Amino acid sequence: MGVAIVSVRELGRRFDASAPLLQRLLTRAPRRFVNAVDGVSFDVEEGTTFAIVGESGCGKSTVTRLVAGLDTPTHGEVRCLNRTGNPLHMQMVFQDPVGSLNARWRVGRSIAEPMSSALPVAARDKRVVELLEIVGLKSSDAMKFPQEFSGGQRQRIAIARALAGEADVLLLDEPTSALDVSVQAQVLNLLKDLQDRLGLTYIFISHNLAVVRYMADRLAIMYLGRIVEEGPAEVLFEAPAHPYTRQLLDTVPDVDNPRRNREPQAFDIPSPLNLPTGCTFHPRCPLATDVCRRQRPVLRNRPNGSRVACHAVAD
Amino acid sequence: MTSVQIFLHRFYDSDLFWKFRKTPAAVIAAAVLLVMVVCAVAAPLLAPHTPFDPGTLNLMDSRLPPAWLEGGTITYPLGTDEQGRDVLSTIFYGMRISLAVGVAAVLLSVVIGVTLGLIAGWFGGWVDAVIMRMGDVQLSFPTIMIAFFIDGITKAVMPTDLRELTRFYVVILAIGLADWVQFARTVRAATMIEKNKDYTAAARLSRVSTMRIVFTHVLPNTLGPVIILATLGLGVAILTEAILSFLGLGMPPTQPSLGALIRVGNDLLLSGEWWISMFPGLALVLLVLSVNIFGDWLRDALNPRLK
Numbered sequence: 001m002g003v004a005i006v007s008v009r010e011l012g013r014r015f016d017a018s019a020p021l022l023q024r025l026l027t028r029a030p031r032r033f034v035n036a037v038d039g040v041s042f043d044v045e046e047g048t049t050f051a052i053v054g055e056s057g058c059g060k061s062t063v064t065r066l067v068a069g070l071d072t073p074t075h076g077e078v079r080c081l082n083r084t085g086n087p088l089h090m091q092m093v094f095q096d097p098v099g100s101l102n103a104r105w106r107v108g109r110s111i112a113e114p115m116s117s118a119l120p121v122a123a124r125d126k127r128v129v130e131l132l133e134i135v136g137l138k139s140s141d142a143m144k145f146p147q148e149f150s151g152g153q154r155q156r157i158a159i160a161r162a163l164a165g166e167a168d169v170l171l172l173d174e175p176t177s178a179l180d181v182s183v184q185a186q187v188l189n190l191l192k193d194l195q196d197r198l199g200l201t202y203i204f205i206s207h208n209l210a211v212v213r214y215m216a217d218r219l220a221i222m223y224l225g226r227i228v229e230e231g232p233a234e235v236l237f238e239a240p241a242h243p244y245t246r247q248l249l250d251t252v253p254d255v256d257n258p259r260r261n262r263e264p265q266a267f268d269i270p271s272p273l274n275l276p277t278g279c280t281f282h283p284r285c286p287l288a289t290d291v292c293r294r295q296r297p298v299l300r301n302r303p304n305g306s307r308v309a310c311h312a313v314a315d
Numbered sequence: 316m317t318s319v320q321i322f323l324h325r326f327y328d329s330d331l332f333w334k335f336r337k338t339p340a341a342v343i344a345a346a347v348l349l350v351m352v353v354c355a356v357a358a359p360l361l362a363p364h365t366p367f368d369p370g371t372l373n374l375m376d377s378r379l380p381p382a383w384l385e386g387g388t389i390t391y392p393l394g395t396d397e398q399g400r401d402v403l404s405t406i407f408y409g410m411r412i413s414l415a416v417g418v419a420a421v422l423l424s425v426v427i428g429v430t431l432g433l434i435a436g437w438f439g440g441w442v443d444a445v446i447m448r449m450g451d452v453q454l455s456f457p458t459i460m461i462a463f464f465i466d467g468i469t470k471a472v473m474p475t476d477l478r479e480l481t482r483f484y485v486v487i488l489a490i491g492l493a494d495w496v497q498f499a500r501t502v503r504a505a506t507m508i509e510k511n512k513d514y515t516a517a518a519r520l521s522r523v524s525t526m527r528i529v530f531t532h533v534l535p536n537t538l539g540p541v542i543i544l545a546t547l548g549l550g551v552a553i554l555t556e557a558i559l560s561f562l563g564l565g566m567p568p569t570q571p572s573l574g575a576l577i578r579v580g581n582d583l584l585l586s587g588e589w590w591i592s593m594f595p596g597l598a599l600v601l602l603v604l605s606v607n608i609f610g611d612w613l614r615d616a617l618n619p620r621l622k
Contacts, residue, residue, distance in 0.1 A: 070516050091520055094513035102514045104535050110514070114521035158517075165521055 002045035003083055005201060006067065006169060011076035013037040013062050017273060034272045036062045038225040039076070041299075044169075044218075046083070049195065049202040051216035051233070053209065053248070055269055059225040060205045064171045067203060068092055080169065088169050091162035095174040097154035101146040107157050108142030114165030131160040135190060152183035159190065169201045176211060188214060209252050213237055221245050224272060224280045227299065231306025241308045243285050279311065287312035334616045341612035344605040351602055355410035362407040363392070366400035367569070373399050378583075381590050394590040397583060402590060405576055406598045412572040413602070416486055416565075417553035421545050423491025424552075428498025429541060433529055435499065436506025447503070450496040458493035458555050459562070465489045466564045479567050486565050490555050497544055505537035539617055546610035550603045557599055573599040 018024060018031040037059040044050040052060045065071040067078050068090050080088040091114065094100040101110050108128045115124050129139040135156040146154055155175055162170050172191070176184040188211065194200060206212050212219055213233065220230040221244060229242040240246045270276055270283060279297050282288040291311045299307040326332055335341055354361055365371050377399040380387045387394060393402040435446040469478055469485055478485075509515065510533065518528045557574030559565035561581075566572040568579060573595045580592025 065516075068516075068520060070519060092513075092517060094516070096513060099512040100514055100517060102532050102536070105532075113518060113523065161517065 054222035420490035432502025
């Protein structure tokens with residue numbers, strides 16, 4: 001067991017989704033809140049990849065923003081301390097390769113941004129060139145503007161910038177979902193390679209299970225703001241317990257068995273403004289019983305090292 | 316190559332300059348504007364006479380028609396006014412004041428508008444609401460009313476001689492205060508877009524201060540539309556100044572802008588001395604027209620959707 005350097009406990013983030021004050025007064029509409037993240041707890045071990053998987057709107061991006069400190073939780077806490085008890089340095093690689101770089105800054109300037117201002121200019125320039133070479137770009141690229149690069153190259157630049165901050169933890173928010181499949185593989189390989197060489201810890205957000213299977217050591221499945229199943233990647237992929245995990249895995253294309261019979265899943269994700277009672281997954285669940293409609297299941301530890309929140313799963 | 320040469324070379328090679336050369340209207344407007352700006356800025360050097368030095372004026376020369384009419388002389392190419400001042404020279408000096416007021420007023424609106432727009436867009440919430448509602452209220456007053464208002468205040472609190480001295484600044488203030496809203500709205504909208512782009516989140520993760528993010532990241536990304544609006548706003552500001560001066564709220568007759576010259580000449584229009592107000596009027600039309608044509612071209616050239 002490695003050391004858990006990121007600990008998230010009972011994390012919650014509630015957003016105010018009320019109508020504007022005047023409209024509320026006129027129509028007597030009540031205030032409305034969305035629990036985008038509700039009671040999420042997990043640990044990330046040093047040097048490993050922790051993946052968070054879920055449909056859009058399940059709160060996985062909010063969790064990353066909370067862990068990064070870009071947003072403040074409504075309850076719960078995030079503890080990010082390294083072995084020696086000092087605060088961790090975090091950097092992020094974003095989904096959108098266009099918006100993550102300032103179009104008016106030369107790439108070298110963007111990469112140098114996280115570096116300490118105490119560092120002399122010459123040393124910074126040298127480090128920028130090193131970083132560009134680490135991510136597989138040319139040193140002359142530092143003088144170019146982001147518009148002169150492809151999406152995959154921009155993601156490499158974003159990775160170089162993240163590395164420039166000497167980060168211990170990289171938060172990867174769907175870093176490859178905007179890229180072509182061939183380019184995705186290159187970026188993923190680069191990330192894996194960097195992790196091996198620099199001992200980085202990754203928190204990896206994705207909705208692409210094939211990518212997660214390749215990258216993750218541990219993963220958490222989120223549904224409507226809560227973790228429904230969490231555990232070592234091999235356990236979740238080989239023996240998924242929660243019906244939602246099983247449904248997700250069922251959607252992964254299978255080259256060996258293209259005509260396999262799949263469960264049709266016509267049901268839409270419920271509105272987070274109006275959550276179902278009990279287990280929020282029950283309207284979509286093939287195993288739902290009366291208990292599921294009344295009582296919300298809690299995460300229980302299972303003997304194989306995973307945790308699952310489901311009434312229908314036996315221990 | 317020196318950095319200046321590199322810069323000039325880049326400029327000459329740029330898309331913008333290429334588009335400029337391909338648009339005759341813009342080239343002509345820019346050329347006219349350049350000539351007028353040079354005449355205005357270098358008025359003491361270029362003007363044939365010194366119209367505001369009473370020692371050089373000769374009342375015998377008053378109300379002379381332009382040179383090509385009977386009774387005109389080449390000494391006063393565009394004729395003289397009732398005090399014997401050379402109309403061409405007064406136009407040079409008048410443009411100087413009109414341009415100075417216009418540029419200063421636009422700069423004032425840009426500074427106020429950009430600052431308030433950045434604050435409103437970045438902080439949002441009630442700060443945004445207060446600033447933008449202030450802007451809405453501001454827009455419901457015509458510029459002229461604000462000028463009347465400021466004029467009234469200065470009349471009440473300042474002695475006459477001081478008021479004459481500060482007229483120039485009061486006019487700038489009146490026009491500048493009236494036009495900030497369009498800049499604030501544009502910058503606010505652009506700031507809200509830039510704020511939510513991931514590069515500002517990356518900067519925050521690197522512990523860059525909010526001030527630094529706003530000034531180094533957000534501000535440069537909002538300035539494109541501001542430059543266009545400012546160019547178009549310059550024409551409006553010069554016109555507003557002319558209107559105020561024509562109404563007697565702007566520059567005093569001792570320091571006449573183009574508008575004040577038109578006002579002075581207007582009284583003599585019906586007695587046949589048309590050149591005293593016509594030529595300053597023509598200069599004003601030419602100045603505002605060339606600013607606007609150039610501004611329109613700039614807007615089209617910098618609009619990414621029209622590329």
